[in-house]
Each structure stands twice: as structure tokens, then as C-alpha cells.
Amino acid sequence: MNRPTVEDQLERDPSLSPMERREMLALLGKWVGAAVAGAGVFRAGEALAQQSEAAAGTKRKRRYGMVIDTRRCVGCRACVIACKAENKTPPGVYYTVVFDHVIEPRIDDKPLFMTKPCFHCEHPPCVDVCPVSATFKREQDGIVVVDYDRCIGCRYCMTACPYSARWFDFDENYAPVEENTAYASVPSPEYRQFRRRAKGRSPVGNVRKCHFCLHLQDENGEYNKAEGRWPACAKTCTGHAIHFGDLLDPASDVHRLLRERVAVRLKEELGTEPNVFYLL
Amino acid sequence: MTGITNTVKSFEGSEASALKRLFWMTGIALMLLGSYGLYDRMAHGHIHANYGSIVTWGLWVAAYIYFIGLSAGAFLVSSLAYVFNMHQFERIGRLAVLTALVTLLLALLSIFFDLGHMGRSWHVMAFPNFRSPMAWMIWLYSAYMVLLIVEMWLLLRHDLVSGSSEPTLRGRLYRLLSLGSRDTSAKSAARDRRIVRVLATVGVPLAVMFNGGVGALFGSVAARPHWHSGLFPILFLLSALVSGGALLTLAATVFQDGLTRNRDTVVVLGRLVLALLLLDVLIQVSEFLIAFRGGIPGHVAGLQLVISGPYWWVFWLWQVAIGTAIPLLILLLPTGKDARWVAFAGLLIAAGLFGLRLNIVIPGLAVEEIRGLGEAIGSMRVNAHYFPSLGEWSLTALIVGLGLVLFGLGELFLPRQKEVA
Structure with missing residues (x-):
């Protein structure tokens, strides 16, 4: 799954407004939808956990x-x-x-x-x-x-x-x-x-x-x-x-x-x- | 409503019917009073509730552990008949399962309204954290609820099918509830009984685990010395058995002409409740003695609030006098052989145990974890003193009233338990 990378990108660009973020998340949802059954349902709470996982291990x-x-x-x-x-x-x-x-x-x-x-x-x-x-x-x-x-x-x-x-x-x-x-x-x-x-x-x-x-x-x-x-x-x-x-x-x-x-x-x-x- | 009262009238003689009318009126009045609480909670969220960031749980959580205890207790009493073959209890078996089901529903409603985001309650199924005692509790009582529903249906199925041919409202209701089942043979009845036995057997450890689990939910919180005791899961289980058994003595007496039908069973159940109540008292006394003799301020603070805080009367009058001392006397004296007195004692115990539930939840939280927190902020949300708001009382009244109405409907529409040899 490529969610961490996208999330990272979202994190890196502070100029993104909340609305743009939401749209990107929706897009993200579609991508992941194929891989995870009911991804739309599981949308709640994806962002923060992903941020944490994305950074784990890769950085100091x-x-x-x-x-x-x-x-x-x-x-x-x-x-x-x-x-x-x-x-x-x-x-x-x-x-x-x-x-x-x-x-x-x-x-x-x-x-x-x-x-x-x-x-x-x-x-x-x-x-x-x-x-x-x-x-x-x-x-x-x-x-x-x-x-x-x-x-x-x-x-x-x-x-x-x-x-x-x-x-x-x-x-x-x-x-x-x-x-x-x-x-x-x-x-x-x-x-x-x-x-x-x-x-x-x-x-x-x-x-x-x-x-x-x-x-x-x-x-x-x-x-x-x-x-x-x-x-x-x-x-x-x-x-x-x-x-x-x-x-x-x-x-x-x-x-x-x-x-x-x-x-x-x-x-x-x-x-x-x-x-x-x-x-x- | 008049339809219901008429039906009630047609059922019984005048004296019993007066009592039943009182029962219905209480239930309906509570629900009417409670509709304000429901409106307030739905329209304004938690803003009118009086709990805050020190006393984070209030009346609704106390109501929740009270009802869930009643449910587990009533279910475990039903297992005396279906698991342990004590045939005397078979005549109140279905009533016990009905009680377990109704009180479980009330418990779930109480905790549902307590959530900050009710619409997210499905998260507990989708994202369970099995390190959390709460997640365990939720999964266990969900399984328990399914089991209760199936068991109840199997207990009623035969009577529902037999009664579904009546052209009355009851007949139509039975036809609906029988879910298309048509088999009234003795063989199918025997099969039902076999499955009930299996379900009830599975249900015993399940009820023990989820109610002990509610105790563990509190007991494992090391930050709250008032809760953090190995006795807590056991105290919860015993209190559940006491309250569930006590409520059943009452229910078995008033439900469907129970006084004449269940007289002996009620007296025996009264003996059982007496023994359980004494055990419950023993556990509580032990908790007090050890804490006070140890004298660690944090451990004693909650108990001191219980016995001499602003709500000393919840302990001394409600819990000790009404819920323990008076019913103990009734059950120990010759009155303990009279089903009506036993039922009255049951009412007192079941009511008194609510005081115990309040005294678990609130004093455990009403101690500042770091001295001077309330003073440092000066907000009503950051205050160690808690008294439930009108909305909290009102919504609780709605839930209690709903319980009475559901019992009343069960009384009217459930098939009467056949005499067992």
C-alpha cells in the first residue's frame, strides 16, 4: 500500500488547505479501495496512525x-x-x-x-x-x-x-x-x-x-x-x-x-x- | 395507552389490576419525564451534563454498570435451571432470560448516550484494541447479547408457534416472532431444549467473564486507588448476582400471576439472595478494613468520600440501610418465608445496589489526582464535586421507564410459562 508516501507528501506541504487535504484523502480512499475491502468505511482515523507508521523506522x-x-x-x-x-x-x-x-x-x-x-x-x-x-x-x-x-x-x-x-x-x-x-x-x-x-x-x-x-x-x-x-x-x-x-x-x-x-x-x-x- | 390499560384490566382482579395500573403509569410517566433528557442530549450533546474532566464519568456510567450487573445476575440465575438442572427454577427461567435481555438493553442505552460520539460506536467493532479491558468487555457482551436473543427465542418458539393461530393481535405478533417456524412436535421441543442447554452452558462463563470484565475495567486502572483492587472483578460479579437475583424475586412475584404460581420458588430464591448478599457484604467490609488499616491517603480518600463525604447518605441510607440492613432483616426473620416479603426485600436490594454502583464510579474519580487542580483552573468542568444535572437524571428516568414498559409488554404478550412437573 502506498498510503504512507501520500500522507508524507501531505505532511510536507503545509500550504495544502484542509479542503484540498480532504479531496486528496478521498482520492486516496479510491486508490486503496481496491486493496482493502470497505476502505471508505475505515477512513476514520487513517491519517494520524499513518503519519506515525510512515515515520517509524525510516528516520532517527x-x-x-x-x-x-x-x-x-x-x-x-x-x-x-x-x-x-x-x-x-x-x-x-x-x-x-x-x-x-x-x-x-x-x-x-x-x-x-x-x-x-x-x-x-x-x-x-x-x-x-x-x-x-x-x-x-x-x-x-x-x-x-x-x-x-x-x-x-x-x-x-x-x-x-x-x-x-x-x-x-x-x-x-x-x-x-x-x-x-x-x-x-x-x-x-x-x-x-x-x-x-x-x-x-x-x-x-x-x-x-x-x-x-x-x-x-x-x-x-x-x-x-x-x-x-x-x-x-x-x-x-x-x-x-x-x-x-x-x-x-x-x-x-x-x-x-x-x-x-x-x-x-x-x-x-x-x-x-x-x-x-x-x-x- | 387506554387500550393497554383495558387489556390490563381484563387480565386480573381489581386489586392486582390497581397495582398493574400503577406500574404502567410509573413506567409511562418516567418515559415522559425522560423525553426532556433525550431531547437535551440529542440537541445539545454533553454541554448540560455535570460531569467534567475530573469526575469524567457520572450517573450514566453508574446506571450502565448497574443494569449490566442486573443482566448478568439474572442470566446466571436462569442457568440454575438450564445448566445445573435445578428444576425448581425452571418456572422462572424464561422470566430470568427476559430480565437479562431487557436490562442488557437498558445498559447499552445508558452507555451509548454517555459517548462523546454516539455515531462512532461501530468503531469498537472495527478497530478493537485488545489491550483495553473495555474492548474485551464490548466484544464479550456483544456475544452475550446474541446468545441471549437466540436462547430467548428457542425458549419461546414452541409457545409462539402454538399461539400463532389465534386471530388476535397476540396471535399475529406470535406469528411474526415465530419467524416462520411451524413445528410443534414434541421432537422439536426436545431439540429446542437441547440447544438451550448448550447455549446456557456457554453463557455461564461468558456472563462471568463479561461482568468480571466490567470489574476489571475499573480494577485495572492503577491511577485510581479506589478502584485498583483485585477484589473488584469479584465484587462486580457478586453484586451482579445479588442484584439480578433480588430483581428476579420481585419479578417472579408480580409477573403473570407469579405470587400464586411461583410462591415456593421465590422463597428459595430469597434464601439464595440472602447468602449472596452476605458474601457481598463480606467482600466490601474486607475492602474497607484493609484500606483503612493500611492508611495510605490515596487509598483511603475515595472510601472516606463514600462514608463521610457530601454524599454520605448514598452509602449509609441508600446502600447500607435500604439496600442491605432492612432486606437482611426481612430475609432472616420469619418474613423470609413469605413470598411477598421476599419480593419486597428483593425490591429494596435491587434499589440499594444502585447506591453501590454510584459509590464505585463517583468517589473513585472525585479525588484530585494532583492537589489543587480545581483551584488552578476554576471551571465547573474541573471540579471534584459532582451532582448529576437535570438532563442526566431525566435521561436515566427515560431508560428506567423504558425498562418498566418493556417488562409490562412482556407481561402482557409473552406466553405463560407452562407448569413443569
Whole structure:
């Protein structure tokens, strides 16, 4: 089957509008139809899984993660806002959250803030429980994604995540979307699917989560901080507390910080092996 | 509707008919009240539901595990007759299978409306992930549903064919349901019984697996200490048997003149329910004692919510008093030999077990996984406190009302079980 190549091509060309993508997918469906019985029926959820398979094995493996320096976090919540602006998440959906009472009471009076995205665990319990494999960990870079077209909205993954990193889209909207201002028609760049919010249409009714802004990766699966292609929360962090990068790359900030400082991960006892580390 | 009430009237004496009218009116009233919930869910999706991203599952999931437990329990009671040759239960065998079928339908409806994308429910068949306990559960109960339908048809076939010659509405209905079968010979009846025996035998491990599987669906979630216990699948199975058995004592008493026909069977079933209920209590007490003695905050948090949280009354009044203590007394005292009292105890137990289901689903979720999450966001969706919304109650009422109406229709139209020697 030649699906991976076509998908790759779609991925490489960011100028393709969602409509063109849909047409190409339809064309693709016809091609594959001969090979797979009922390919039309199975269209749901082909795109994301294909992206993952296409990249697996052929390219260098990465393990994206974050090292968050709690001593540098001032609790400004710019990361929360930047994430919302980037991904156009609705009310009640927060890919990252800032906690201010995680450790309390403290012996000294210092505040401690903790920003918490999805940890993109090495052993993500959310992935195992999904009855339809709509959520999975990408082979090429370990990012845990949700296929909005396949997800049935059962929310089992939300119960299985020990870190409350998943959010259900209840179809609530901020006023500018509700009142149908110009902002309402701005699509979300998530997964490069450029979906516009519409009643009852995915991602409404889906479970949503942080994906390390993977739509900002280039064709080789790389981010670039200088070009601004960097997860929105890390890019905007006023105190430079959120460090992002490839944990397998010895030259990366995250690798260096983990070598030099002592880091902790949350709920190690569950064996999930988060890829987000905290410096205390 | 008047047609139905007239039919009911013609059936029984005045006292029973008053009760039956009450039953029908309750069912229809619940369905009418519930139509708002159905409209709200279909027109507005989940926006008016009160669950959120902390308490992700609410009343509908509790209703689902409740009904699915009733179904498995009722089916396993029917197997006493068809697998374990306890002929005394044969007279309520068909009723038990009907109960299993109706409650399974109610369970599937409850969980169907809970989905974010109802139109994608076929995905669970097309893209199953067999690492997920939920996928296993779905495949197992789909097989179970097919088995139930076939078994029910075979149990009724002979009577349907015999009754199909009547020129009444019932006769026409029977002709339709008999699916063209015309054979009323003793040989064909014996063949039906043989197949039923095989199906029922296959059904026992299937029912044990899928209901234990629902327990495993919760029990295997390591992130939720309130659920994460090896006792969970067993607790689910026992609770299913208790609730299914209890509902059957009630159904066998009121269904098709059951009080006179099934008096002894109901009393025996009451004994069985008593024993199962005591076992169920034992398992629950064990869960509490071990968790509290261990004292790990995460393990205790959910149980503390159960016994002293904002919904302490669901546990103490609903689950313990109504669902356990009072029926235990009724069944242990001499009243346990009176079928009417046993049926009443059955009603209390079946109702009380819903409290147990709520206390499984909600306290397990209503604990912030990381302290301060609700405070950090301040959205009603990110709140550890949950109370079902009007729409959630309403849709649940619709499903319960539908169950009553289906039972009522079964009461009216199903062939009466022949006396067995």
C-alpha cells in the first residue's frame, strides 16, 4: 500500500488547505479501495496512525520531553495562555495548568509553582485502555496523540491518566467564538488538521490533550527554537522555566539539565516513566 | 395507552389490576419525564451534563454498570435451571432470560448516550484494541447479547408457534416472532431444549467473564486507588448476582400471576439472595478494613468520600440501610418465608445496589489526582464535586421507564410459562 508516501507528501506541504487535504484523502480512499475491502468505511482515523507508521523506522528516533525548573517559575501562567492561543482550546480544556499549592504547607514561606503539560509517558496507561486505539504513542518521537476522527468519547483514558492531562471537549466556547466574531473562523493548527469549531464536529465530543505542538515540527520531525517552531508554553515562558527538547540528544538543553541537576518525576511508583522532569 | 390499560384490566382482579395500573403509569410517566433528557442530549450533546474532566464519568456510567450487573445476575440465575438442572427454577427461567435481555438493553442505552460520539460506536467493532479491558468487555457482551436473543427465542418458539393461530393481535405478533417456524412436535421441543442447554452452558462463563470484565475495567486502572483492587472483578460479579437475583424475586412475584404460581420458588430464591448478599457484604467490609488499616491517603480518600463525604447518605441510607440492613432483616426473620416479603426485600436490594454502583464510579474519580487542580483552573468542568444535572437524571428516568414498559409488554404478550412437573 502506498498510503504512507501520500500522507508524507501531505505532511510536507503545509500550504495544502484542509479542503484540498480532504479531496486528496478521498482520492486516496479510491486508490486503496481496491486493496482493502470497505476502505471508505475505515477512513476514520487513517491519517494520524499513518503519519506515525510512515515515520517509524525510516528516520532517527527522538524522545521529546521537558525539564521544568520550578525555581524559575514565577506562576505567571503565560504558558497557559500561550497554549490556548496556539491551539484554540475551548473553556475547560487546558493542555497545561499551573498549580500553586502542590507542596503545602512548606516549612519556608517560598511559593512553589508547577506547570504541568502532558508527560508523554514512556508507558502511557491512557493508550492501553483506549478501546479503539484512537490514542497512541508515536513511534518516531514518543508524543502521545489523539486521533479525533477515531475517538468515540468514552473518556476511559481520562480515568486511566494519573496526571489529569486529558480533557473532554464539552462544546463550550469563549465569547468571541460563541458570538461568531472573526476569531471564530480561525482554525486550530493542531495535528495540522486545521479544524474549525463546529457544533458536534470533532474535536467536540473528543478527549483532548497536549501534543507538544507537534504541528510545528518540520518534515524531519524537528522543532526549531530560533525559527519559533517550539511548543508554545516553552517558547513563551517568562522565567525560562520550561525547557523542551530531545531527551536522547546529548547536546539538548534537557539532556544537559538532567545531567547537571537532580530531577524528579511525578508518581514514579506507577511505572509510567513520564518524559517531563521537574527541577526543585 | 387506554387500550393497554383495558387489556390490563381484563387480565386480573381489581386489586392486582390497581397495582398493574400503577406500574404502567410509573413506567409511562418516567418515559415522559425522560423525553426532556433525550431531547437535551440529542440537541445539545454533553454541554448540560455535570460531569467534567475530573469526575469524567457520572450517573450514566453508574446506571450502565448497574443494569449490566442486573443482566448478568439474572442470566446466571436462569442457568440454575438450564445448566445445573435445578428444576425448581425452571418456572422462572424464561422470566430470568427476559430480565437479562431487557436490562442488557437498558445498559447499552445508558452507555451509548454517555459517548462523546454516539455515531462512532461501530468503531469498537472495527478497530478493537485488545489491550483495553473495555474492548474485551464490548466484544464479550456483544456475544452475550446474541446468545441471549437466540436462547430467548428457542425458549419461546414452541409457545409462539402454538399461539400463532389465534386471530388476535397476540396471535399475529406470535406469528411474526415465530419467524416462520411451524413445528410443534414434541421432537422439536426436545431439540429446542437441547440447544438451550448448550447455549446456557456457554453463557455461564461468558456472563462471568463479561461482568468480571466490567470489574476489571475499573480494577485495572492503577491511577485510581479506589478502584485498583483485585477484589473488584469479584465484587462486580457478586453484586451482579445479588442484584439480578433480588430483581428476579420481585419479578417472579408480580409477573403473570407469579405470587400464586411461583410462591415456593421465590422463597428459595430469597434464601439464595440472602447468602449472596452476605458474601457481598463480606467482600466490601474486607475492602474497607484493609484500606483503612493500611492508611495510605490515596487509598483511603475515595472510601472516606463514600462514608463521610457530601454524599454520605448514598452509602449509609441508600446502600447500607435500604439496600442491605432492612432486606437482611426481612430475609432472616420469619418474613423470609413469605413470598411477598421476599419480593419486597428483593425490591429494596435491587434499589440499594444502585447506591453501590454510584459509590464505585463517583468517589473513585472525585479525588484530585494532583492537589489543587480545581483551584488552578476554576471551571465547573474541573471540579471534584459532582451532582448529576437535570438532563442526566431525566435521561436515566427515560431508560428506567423504558425498562418498566418493556417488562409490562412482556407481561402482557409473552406466553405463560407452562407448569413443569
